[in-house]
Amino acid sequence: MSDIEVPVLQDYVPTPELHPGAMSHLKPFKATPEHQAALGFPGTLVDDWKEVAIRRLGELVDGSRALRVYLDSCVKCGACTDKCHYFLGTGDPRNMPVARQDLLRGVYRRYYTWVGRYLPWLVGATDLTEEVLNSWYSYYHQCSQCRRCSVFCPFGIDTAEVSMAAREILDSVGVGQKYCNEILGKVHKIGNNLGLPEPALRNTVEGLEEDVKEATGVDVRFPVDVVGAEVLLITPSADFFAEPHIDGLIGYAKVFHQAGISWTLSSQASEAANFAMFIGSREQMQKVAQRVRDAALALKVKRIVVGECGHAWRVAYAFWGTLIGPLDFLDPRYPRPQHICEVTEGLIARGALKLDMSANDDKVVTFHDSCNVARATRMGDRPGGQFTVPRSVIRSVCAHYVDMDPATIGDRTFCCGGGGGLLTDDLIELRVKGALPRLQALNAVVEDKKVTHMAAICAICKTQFSKVLPYYGLPREMVVSVHQLVGDAIVLGAKE
Ligand code: SF4
Numbered sequence: 001m002s003d004i005e006v007p008v009l010q011d012y013v014p015t016p017e018l019h020p021g022a023m024s025h026l027k028p029f030k031a032t033p034e035h036q037a038a039l040g041f042p043g044t045l046v047d048d049w050k051e052v053a054i055r056r057l058g059e060l061v062d063g064s065r066a067l068r069v070y071l072d073s074c075v076k077c078g079a080c081t082d083k084c085h086y087f088l089g090t091g092d093p094r095n096m097p098v099a100r101q102d103l104l105r106g107v108y109r110r111y112y113t114w115v116g117r118y119l120p121w122l123v124g125a126t127d128l129t130e131e132v133l134n135s136w137y138s139y140y141h142q143c144s145q146c147r148r149c150s151v152f153c154p155f156g157i158d159t160a161e162v163s164m165a166a167r168e169i170l171d172s173v174g175v176g177q178k179y180c181n182e183i184l185g186k187v188h189k190i191g192n193n194l195g196l197p198e199p200a201l202r203n204t205v206e207g208l209e210e211d212v213k214e215a216t217g218v219d220v221r222f223p224v225d226v227v228g229a230e231v232l233l234i235t236p237s238a239d240f241f242a243e244p245h246i247d248g249l250i251g252y253a254k255v256f257h258q259a260g261i262s263w264t265l266s267s268q269a270s271e272a273a274n275f276a277m278f279i280g281s282r283e284q285m286q287k288v289a290q291r292v293r294d295a296a297l298a299l300k301v302k303r304i305v306v307g308e309c310g311h312a313w314r315v316a317y318a319f320w321g322t323l324i325g326p327l328d329f330l331d332p333r334y335p336r337p338q339h340i341c342e343v344t345e346g347l348i349a350r351g352a353l354k355l356d357m358s359a360n361d362d363k364v365v366t367f368h369d370s371c372n373v374a375r376a377t378r379m380g381d382r383p384g385g386q387f388t389v390p391r392s393v394i395r396s397v398c399a400h401y402v403d404m405d406p407a408t409i410g411d412r413t414f415c416c417g418g419g420g421g422l423l424t425d426d427l428i429e430l431r432v433k434g435a436l437p438r439l440q441a442l443n444a445v446v447e448d449k450k451v452t453h454m455a456a457i458c459a460i461c462k463t464q465f466s467k468v469l470p471y472y473g474l475p476r477e478m479v480v481s482v483h484q485l486v487g488d489a490i491v492l493g494a495k496e
C-alpha cells in the first residue's frame, strides 16, 4: 500500500479544517502524443493554446445551454461546499464544488460576459494563464463527476458537466489525461478497455465454462458472437478477469441459462464502459457507442442488456438514444436497453429462477448506490427503480440485508472515490481520501449491524473499493457483485 496519511473513520464525517492547496500537487499522468493522436487531439500543448482554449470554451457554452446556465447562475449560497467527498476527505477548499466550478467560471466571465471584460474584479473574472490551465488539470481531475453536489444546489448546477467541459478544453489544447485517453485508444483499436483481443476473450470465457461445470456439474455457456441470439450482453471488460467482477459475470450467465434466454457477448463490442463521457467528448462517445449498434445489428439480436457498470448504464440509458438511436430494430417489447438487474428482477418476479437464499446465509449485506446509476438513470419502469430494483434482487437472494445511513444512499449516495476517470494509481492519494465518507457509513453498519459484505453494480466501484478498503482496515473481500449473490443462490437445472 502507498504511504498515505489515511483519514480516521469516525462516527460521522465532520466538515474538515481548511487546508488551502493541500491537493494542488496532485496531477494525473499526462497522455503521450501517441495517446492523444489516437483520439485526434494535439499531442502536446499547442503554441496558441490560449486562443484555442478560449475559442473551445465559447463553442461549448454556445452548444450547451445547460453549461451556460451553470456558469452564469451560481449565487455563492454555499449549500454545496461540504457535499463533495474529495473536499470532506482532503480539506482542500479548491475541492468544494463551487470553487471547482469557479476555476472555469472565472475564465468564462472574463472572455464571454460584458461585466467580466470591463470590470473583472467585480465578478471574479480571471485571465486564462498557464497557472490557471495547470489548476484546471489538477482540480478537474479531482472531480469524479458524481453529481452529488448538484442534488444540494438550489439551482441544480451540475459540477460534473463543468468538469467534463474543462477536460474537453484541455484535450483540445493538447493536455490530455493518460489513463482515460490510453484506454479509449485501446477500445478503438482492440474493442475493450483492457486491450483483450478476441482469442484471449474466447479463451477466458471458455475457462469460465469449465469452472462453472466443475463447481455445479451443469453446462452453463458464455457464448461469443452468436448470430440470432435473443440478447446481446454489453458488460465491462473487468467482468472478464477482475475480482469480484467475474463472479457477477458468472451470475448473469446462470440467470440467462436458467431462464432459457439465448444470449451472446460480442467480440466487436466487448466493453460496456465509455470513458469518452469522462473526458467530455461527444464525438468520442459516439464512436465508442457505435460499436454496440453495429454489433447488435450484425448479431441480429432482439434485446440489449447492460451488465454491472455505473457510467455505462448512464451512457446506455441517457445517451444511446441520441448517439446511436433509434434502436428500432430491437423487439418492440424491449425497445430500449435493459439493465441486468431489471432483467433478473423480472425473472424472479415471474418465478423463472429457482433460488436458495440459504446460499448467502453467511453474509449480512449492504448495498452501495453507484453515482451514475443513482443520479443519472432509472431502472425498470417505476420511478426510483434505480434504487429499488437492485435492493429487491439482493433481498430475493439474501436473507440478511441492511441499508447504510439514509443520508449516504439513494440520490445522496457518496462516490466510491474512483469514478469519473480517476481510477488510476497516480491518483491513489485522492482515491483513498475521497473514499472516506462512503467507508465511514460502511464502517458504521459493520460495527452496529454486523455487515460482512457490500454489494455494488459498478465495475469502477468494485475495483476502487477492493483497492482502498485495506487502507481503512477493512477487508477487500467484502465487496461483491450483486450478481455474485444471485449466481450463488440460483439452483441450476431445477426449473419450475
Ligand atoms: S460532481 Fe462529485 S466529485 Fe465533482 S465536485 Fe460535485 S460532489 Fe465533488
Ligand code: SF4
Residues within 6 Å of the ligand: 073, 074, 075, 076, 077, 078, 079, 080, 081, 097, 098, 152, 153, 154, 155, 156, 157
Ligand atoms: S449550491 Fe449551487 S448556487 Fe450555491 S454555491 Fe454551490 S453551485 Fe453555487
